[in-house]
Each structure stands twice: as C-alpha cells, then as structure tokens.
Amino acid sequence: MSAVPLPRDGVRRVVSTTLPTEHGVFEMHGYDGAEGLGHVALVMGDVAAEEDLAPLVRVHSECLTGDALGSFRCDCGEQLSAALREIALEGRGVLVYVRGHEGRGIGLLAKLEAYALQDAGVDTVDANLALGYPADARAYDEAAEILHDLGARRIRLMSSNPDKSAKLAEHGIEVVARRRLPVPDRPENAFYLTTKRMRMGHDDALPGVWGELVAGRVPAAAPSAEDADLLERYGPLVALGPVATIAQLGQSADGFIAARSGDAEDITGEEDHEHLHRLRALVDAVVVGGATVIADDPRLTVRAVEGPHPVRVVLDPTGRVPAGSRVLTDGLAPTLWLVGESAEVPVTRAEVLRLPVADRRFDPAAVLDLLRSRGLGRVLVEGGGRTVSAFLAAGLLDRFSLTIAPILIGDGVPGIRFAGSDRLAGALAAPTRRFVLGTDVCTEFDLAAARVGGA
Template sequence: MTDLPRLAVRRTVSTTLPTEHGTFAMHGYDGAGGLGHVALVMGDVAGEGLDDVAPLVRVHSECLTGDAFGSRRCDCGEQLHAALGAIAREGRGAVVYVRGHEGRGIGLLAKLQAYALQDAGLDTVDANLELGYPADARTYDEVADILHDLGVTRVRLMSSNPEKAERLTELGIEVVARQTLPVADRPENAFYLDTKRRRMRHDSVGAVPDAWAELVAGRVPDHGVAGTDSVLLDRYGPLVAAGPELTIGQLAQSMDGFIAARSGDAEFVSGEQDREHLHRLRALVDVVVIGVSSVLADDPRLTVRAVAGGSPVRVVLDPNGRAPHGSHVLTVDDAPTLWVVGPDAVVPEVAPHVSVLRLPLGPSGFEPAAVLAALRERGLGRVLVEGGGRVVSAFLAAGLLDRLFLTTAPLLIGDGVPGIRFDGSDRLADALSAPVRRFVLGEDICTEMDLAAVRA
C-alpha cells in the first residue's frame, strides 16, 4: 500500500457557498501562520467518477485590492471570477484560495509600499527588490497538502505562470495542462502584466497556442493552452508524446458487446461525441486500418471531417480482393489508399490514389505483425486499427496494440456482429487488464486501456 503524504495543514470545517457562478463546497484549512486557507470545490475532483480527465484547478493568491475592491492595477479579481466561471461551466474543479500570498508573499502593507514605488516609475519586480523582498516570495507546500487532502494528484492548472506549475510538480501534483484564463488586458494594468511576461515568464495572450493545432503538428504544448483545449491536451497529449511508432485500436460497441445489428447495420452505434473522438484519432495517425468486411457493410470514407487535421492513409485488409470496385476508398481521391491483398487475389486496374500491396496469408488471414512491418517499411509508424471487431481483436490478441479505446454505447442489441473477441483465460485472475482512463462522451463511455504499460 502506498503511503499517503503527511499533511502539514488540516481541514477544520466544511460548508457550502452559493455564488453567482453556482454553489460550491467550501473547505477551511489551518495554515498560513493562522490566517487559514479555503478551497472551493464543485463536483468530484478526486477522479473517482467515470470521467478521468484531470479537474480544473486554480491556485489563487490572496489579493485584497483585486478580489475585494475590484482594483484594476492587477487582474487578480477577474482571474478569480473567470476561474469560478470555468469550473461552473464544466461542473467540476477547485479553487484553492491561498492566504499569506498578498503581494506575491510580501504582505498587504508591503504591497502598498510597492504600489507607491510603482507610482514613481518602478515595475513590480524592481519595487519588491527595492524594499528588500524577493520578486516572488510565495511557497506552495500548503497548497499541495490541500490538493492531496481533496484527493487531487492531477490537475489542469488555470494559470499563466509556468513557475507555479513547476513548484506544484516538485510537490507531487501532476500538471497535465496549463490553461490561460481569457481575461483581457486593461490600460491600468498593462504595465503590470507586461512586467510579468517579460521578467517572470508568464504567458502572453498572443503566445497562447491552440492545443489541437499543436497536437496535430506532432507537438505537445508545454505551456498555457486556451480554454477547453486543456481537455484535448490531457486526452490526446500522451498519444502524441508516444513518438513516431504507436498502434491504437478503436471500437464502439453496445453494452452487450456488439458493433452492429445482425443485418450488419451499424449506423450509428455510438453518438456524435464519440464520432468526433474517432476523427481526432484519425488526425493523429499516419494510417487507419480496416478489414474488408467494414468496406462491404458501411462503404466508409475514413477521412478527417469533424475536426481540423489531415486524413491518414487508408489501409484495407482484403485477402481475396472482395472490396467492391465502386467503393469510396477505391474510387474517391480524398486520401491515399493502400489495398492489401493476398498473393493470388485478382484485382482490377486501380485509380492513381490506390496502391496494391500483396502480403502472404496465414491460417487466419494476414498476420498483424506482418501488416505493421509492411507499413513501417513505408514510414507509416502511427497506426489506428479501426475495425471491424475481428481485425481489432486480431491485433489485440497478437499483443500489438499500445492503446485500446473501447466506447460503450447505452444499447442492448441482443444478437449481431460481435466486437472484441479473442481466446480468453480460464480464470478471471488471468484476464487481460491494464491501466485505464475513462471519458464521458455524451451518453457513451469511452475506456482507454494502456496496453503498452502492461508490456513495459
């Protein structure tokens, strides 16, 4: 059993606080030399619910002038309300309101003295130094203790300050994304904000990246991202960080394990949010692999349409060359197509966007390892195995999937085309298990299994 961290602060009271943004649970903690801290919490932030996306968290330094009086010398009050609003919109998150952080930790009266020096022309850093204080005297040990008490070990941090994320990381809080709050500069605080950006590494508004554009380009942003893009970074960042070779399986099935009705009708098993998720996976890989049965049943396009991003190479596994010659993937040049057939399959003359690849056949068709080797010889290392059930199951059984995204839709089909199937074990103790994350996608639940972690 892992030892829990020893906490220096103690929760002393819990109550509720109705606000203009909604009703929060409010927890009081000792600490800050007797001043005390508070945490405003909405929803399940401990990650025990179905949605395993890290919660939004704002670590807010006490600022009497900004928070209570609405000062425009800083943006603190606006940041606080923007954070509460963002949490309320998502229905889940926490604001840790840290006492003793007034004036970046120098105290209220010293902050006012620094204001007077700023009136004479010094910036906020030089004013603190002139008074004999550090530019930033804040510490975050008690913040980390509060987060641990709340059961929070992973956060999407609402802050433009990279140092805050670094300090929390050192204290055992994983910052999976840092989200810049949409608070506009004002003429009264422009010099203050410019100083933080020039001298304290804060993000500038113009430098905030679009997380999805960064991910599609193969980069994981290591600084602030805008708005709900932090969810995308948390969900898909690990796939991009995995590098140039990654094999992902994806399947949507009913609660009783079918991907289509017995007639073959599969439109649609899962909902719109899951289909968007599928398009995001397509946009992050080099190739998407399907079996010929999927072509016969659905005539899919296999392109990226629901989100920004380029379409991958389409790979059709068709041992006997059964794909209809008029199917979309063979006739429409909206993505390159690799038609994988057996040595003896008879295929017609193909369109310019189609290449024919002949591979040897094993007892059950193409060997998944041979398919991956052939793709990687062509520089196609990031692979999405999209369907159908037999193809995904074959790659899973061969131990070649690094990740499996299995979406369960609230349907009971009763009889139909099966989803995941492979030779199982006689004992539940030997069943395939792996670290998981779960995402709520509308009415569907997507479970991500990290199979690479099991092999490692």
C-alpha cells in the same frame, strides 16, 4: 538525346532518366531555363491521363540550406521530402524543382545576407526589402511550361501559398485544389513561418493546442479549458512518439458493433465520432478489414475536426472488397489495398500491395512491418471487431480506445473477441483512463504499460 520542344516558346526538355529515392523510383526530366541553371521534374505515374482526380503537384523553390543542408531556419527541406512521400503514396504526381528561386528569387549569397539581418530581429520580408530586393522575386512561367509539357494542366497543388496557385493559373494551369503538406512548425522557423502567414498571405497553421498535437508536439500548458481537455485526452497518444499502434472501437453495452443485418450506423454518438476523427488526424495510417468496407463503405477521412487525412489501409486477403468502394475510388486520401498473393483485383485508384495469407488472414505484425517500411509509423486500427481483436490478441496495440453506447442489441456482429483465460485471474488488465462522450463512455486501455508491467 535530342531536346523535346514545348508547345510554346520557352524552356525545353533536354534529357530524361530515372531517379531511385527513399520514396520510390521517379522519372526525372531535365529542362533548360533559369538562365542556364536548369530545372528538373520528378514524375511518378501517368500525370497526363484524363482522370477525375487531378495529379498531385509540388512546385518547389530551390533552397540549398533547407533541401541539401537540412536547415531548420525554413521548412523547405521537410516540404520537399513530404511532397515526394505524398506523391509516392498516391503513385501519381509531379515535383517541379525550380532553380533560380533561392531566397524567394534573390540568390544564395543575398539570402545569407538576409539571414544576417534576420539574426538581428528583422523578418524575412523586411530583410529582402532592406537589401534592395522585392519581398518575393519568384516567377512561375517556366514551372508552368514544364507542367504543360508533362501534360499536367489540371492539378492538385501541394502548397500553403495561395499566390503560387494564382501565378500558375495565369499561365494556364488549372489548380482544382490546394492542400497543405503535413510539416510541423519548429521553434527555429517559427518567426519565418509567422511572417509568411501574417505578411505574405500563406495559410495559417492549425491553431492552439490541437495544432501542436497534430504537428506531433505535446505543449506544456493549455490556455483554455477546451484546450486542456484536448491536451489531457490526446497528449499521451502523441507522446508515444512516431511509431505507435492504437485502436478504436464503438460497441453496445452487450458487446456488439452492429445488428444482425450489419447495420452499424450511429451505435455511438456525435462526441464519439469526433473522437474517432481526432484519432485519425493524429496518425499516419488508418487500418480496416475488408468486411468493414463491404458493410459500411466508409471514407476513413478527417471531417469532424481540422487535420490531415491519414493513409487508408484495407486488409482484404481474398480481394472481395467491391471495386466501387469509396476508399478505392474517391481519391480523397491515398489508399493501400492489401490483398493475398494470389488474389485477383481490378485496377482502382488504390495502390495494391500483396502479403502472405494464413488461415484467410494476414499476420498483424507483417502488416505493421509493411506500413513502417513506407514511413507510416503511427497506425490506427479502426475496425471491425475481428481486425481490432487480431491486433489486440497479437499484443501489438499500445493504446485501445473502447467506447460503450448505452444500448442493448441482443444479437449481432460481435465486438472484441479473443482467446481469453479460463480464470479471471488471467484476464487482460491494463491501466485505464475514462472519458464521458455525450451519452457514451470511452475507456482507454494503456496496453503498452501492461506489457511493461507483465514483463
């Protein structure tokens, strides 16, 4: 294949092919440059299209030890995988794999020499300097040229490094947003990451106990009363592991989630809203029914606390959710629009997935299987009442958080409803925990423990 010239003197696109990965099929373009090593770009979707939402881009520095050998001395391999996953979830984006950046540009063997100095307690910056190299010798001109060639001149950059954003901007790439990838700190790379944050200006990790919980770890102790409350309330949820299904619902004291008109605004108070946002930050995906989107037009993002947005999942068997709904158009987080096999839906920013429908509903177990096949193991079922009730009745919830507000609606949209027992002896019972959230009371049902007890 003949080389494709770039709009400036520099690297050239030499070959194009496809690359099937665990995250999906990418177009793969090979470029010369890096003094003969060459670079590659993995592309999904039309990244040159003039859309309001700029494509996701990761400019990833080559790291043999992290990317290929799975080293935990750095977070490079996990960042690489997370970036491909985020692009695939959104269905549009670029990963530029930059050769010649090994060891922040000093080369593989020099990086290993720096490792040896780090073994003796020297941090990564001083190790490079002791060997006669700059703390960071990387250049981003060729990466920027590749983005220009692909038409991705306006991007959302996946990086914790503000200097990378500035360097790309110097070469004509407009970075409209920069976001951290959801990669946890590890004991093995804590010194490395601390050095990047303290001495190289990288973004800080979320602090304290909450940062540990968001990273999927349950700390052994809490240094303050506030941290102790967070650890008590959310530690057991994180301890469920990478595959768990939880649910949350807020309703009136007489069991309604909205008035007859559908008005559900502020049934529960600010403290319960914060609780809900913390639950969102701790999961991979948040699930709602189409009726909830129609009634409330929710964003389903994390705003009341610090933390990553989950993937938003809309269950809409007949495809009746309006195309202008925020979850389908705002681009703040990836959205999966689950519709029936024969439903006709317009093109939006959401990724449309199809499932069989029985009695105008999806099988909750099939929904979870689909999400887990895409790496979305921790799931929050958020609403509305029929959707949460379906997952509860199917026996698929590990925890259920039910917040009761001290109001009486009298009649309206019901909350939890399922085919119960004729006698109270057959009622669903489970170990519970209770939290006071302002004027509301939240009861958390440990349904996983109830299943074990029943078995």
